[in-house]
Amino acid sequence: MALIHFNEAGFDKALQSDKLMMVDFWATWCGPCKMLTPVMEQLAREYEGKDVIIGKVDVDEETPLAQRYGVMSVPTVIFFRDGKEIERKVGAMPPAAYSTVLDANL
Amino acid sequence: MSYDILVIGAGPAGLSAALQARVRGKSVLVVAGDDRDNALYKAHQVDNYLGLPGLTGAELLDRFAAHARETGVERRTGRVLGVMPVGDRFYVSIDSDMKEAGAVILALGVSRGKKYPGEAEFLGRGVSYCATCDGALYREKRVAVVGLSADAPEEAAFLKQLGCQVTYVAAKRPEHLENDIPFVKGVKLEIRGEKAVTVLEADGEEIPCDGVFLLRPSLAPADLLPGLETDGGYITADRDGRTNIPGVFAAGDCTGLPLQVSKAVGEGLVAGLRAAEYLDQTRQK
Numbered sequence: 001m002a003l004i005h006f007n008e009a010g011f012d013k014a015l016q017s018d019k020l021m022m023v024d025f026w027a028t029w030c031g032p033c034k035m036l037t038p039v040m041e042q043l044a045r046e047y048e049g050k051d052v053i054i055g056k057v058d059v060d061e062e063t064p065l066a067q068r069y070g071v072m073s074v075p076t077v078i079f080f081r082d083g084k085e086i087e088r089k090v091g092a093m094p095p096a097a098y099s100t101v102l103d104a105n106l
Numbered sequence: 107m108s109y110d111i112l113v114i115g116a117g118p119a120g121l122s123a124a125l126q127a128r129v130r131g132k133s134v135l136v137v138a139g140d141d142r143d144n145a146l147y148k149a150h151q152v153d154n155y156l157g158l159p160g161l162t163g164a165e166l167l168d169r170f171a172a173h174a175r176e177t178g179v180e181r182r183t184g185r186v187l188g189v190m191p192v193g194d195r196f197y198v199s200i201d202s203d204m205k206e207a208g209a210v211i212l213a214l215g216v217s218r219g220k221k222y223p224g225e226a227e228f229l230g231r232g233v234s235y236c237a238t239c240d241g242a243l244y245r246e247k248r249v250a251v252v253g254l255s256a257d258a259p260e261e262a263a264f265l266k267q268l269g270c271q272v273t274y275v276a277a278k279r280p281e282h283l284e285n286d287i288p289f290v291k292g293v294k295l296e297i298r299g300e301k302a303v304t305v306l307e308a309d310g311e312e313i314p315c316d317g318v319f320l321l322r323p324s325l326a327p328a329d330l331l332p333g334l335e336t337d338g339g340y341i342t343a344d345r346d347g348r349t350n351i352p353g354v355f356a357a358g359d360c361t362g363l364p365l366q367v368s369k370a371v372g373e374g375l376v377a378g379l380r381a382a383e384y385l386d387q388t389r390q391k
Contacts, residue, residue, distance in 0.1 A: 027239065027242065029202045029238060029239065029242070030199075030202060030236070030238070030239035030240075031187055031188075031199030031200050031201050031202050031203050031204050031236075031238075031239070032187050032188050032199040032204075032236075032239065033239070034199065034203065034204035035188060035190055035197040035198070035199040035204045038192070038197070039190075039192065059242075059243065060242065066243065070231075070301070070302065071243065072230060072231055072232055072234070072240065072243055072244075072302065072317065073229070073230040073231075073233075073234050073239070073240050073243070074239055074240060074243070076230060088230075090229060090230030091188065091229075091230065092188050092190060092197075092199065093190070093332065094190055094191065094192065094332075095192070
């Protein structure tokens with residue numbers, strides 16, 4: 001599955017599914033977010049066909065979503081399961097930091 | 107934009123490394139903050155640099171920079187926020203931008219700043235190192251700017267412009283801090299809160315705030331590049347400037363004593379050459 005760019009409605013719909021979710025909260029003005037973009041794209045390709053939804057939320061366009069989850073620094077990657085946050089990682093990290101969490105929860 | 111080699115730091119080590127890599131035909135970008143943050147810039151007179159006695163630190167820096175520029179070294183002012191190895195490439199984030207390189211040379215100088223109590227605990231929950239990145243998330247909120255770098259007053263003005271209620275904290279009020287930004291003198295700092303930051307304590311004075319922007323001249327090596335081996339605050343590097351991460355080299359004050367120009371220039375030369383060789387070898391594979 002390709003990387004999904006969520007708006008609030010799409011995000012909430014995905015949240016209600018029974019799939020694991022990994023969401024990158026980012027902003028256009030943030031260098032570390034740009035660094036993370038190819039990593040997220042790579043992970044989306046690697047996990048194609050698995051039971052996981054990988055997406056991004058632009059905190060400037062979807063401010064209420066960022067506020068709902070108390071995102072105070074970008075990038076912040078939050079993992080969800082059954083509608084609830086199970087883990088978050090602040091700052092851009094190498095791919096393994098995210099795949100470890102995905103593998104542990106799939 | 108992609109470079110062969112990206113050098114972080116524009117002191118004697120960084121510029122020497124950049125020059126040597128250019129001589130070997132590599133494209134080089136040097137990224138550094140304000141020259142005023144450079145330890146050498148503050149030296150009134152340097153008398154032990156062979157053949158060029160009596161110059162001020164700033165004069166030496168100017169000569170080094172001009173020499174590097176003449177060989178085609180590109181330079182950019184900014185704060186590097188992270189280095190990420192991906193395959194045999196590196197992504198480097200610089201403020202709101204990102205660059206790519208085949209090798210990275212760390213010439214950061216000494217980062218003397220120890221972490222403040224509460225800093226690591228509240229990172230991403232009120233503590234930020236990047237006004238450009240996170241400022242907009244603090245619109246209409248109270249933020250404290252801890253000004254440890256020369257460009258911090260401008261960053262404080264940027265945050266104010268975004269709509270943050272800014273208090274500036276430093277050892278002394280910088281001359282070019284905007285007049286209507288309140289200043290609190292503070293050296294001994296502690297960040298406190300519960301789920302997120304609520305207070306910055308500065309020399310015993312409590313400043314209620316939702317965010318604390320810690321603006322140092324550069325990030326600590328291990329924050330810049332997670333997994334980088336350090337010892338007592340210095341980067342562990344061998345005689346070739348190699349760190350424990352393939353493709354990442356280090357030179358100058360950030361590798362340890364003595365903190366001297368000649369040593370930095372020499373280590374920069376070695377790191378520049380070895381980084382160029384490293385690239386040639388990885389390309390052959």
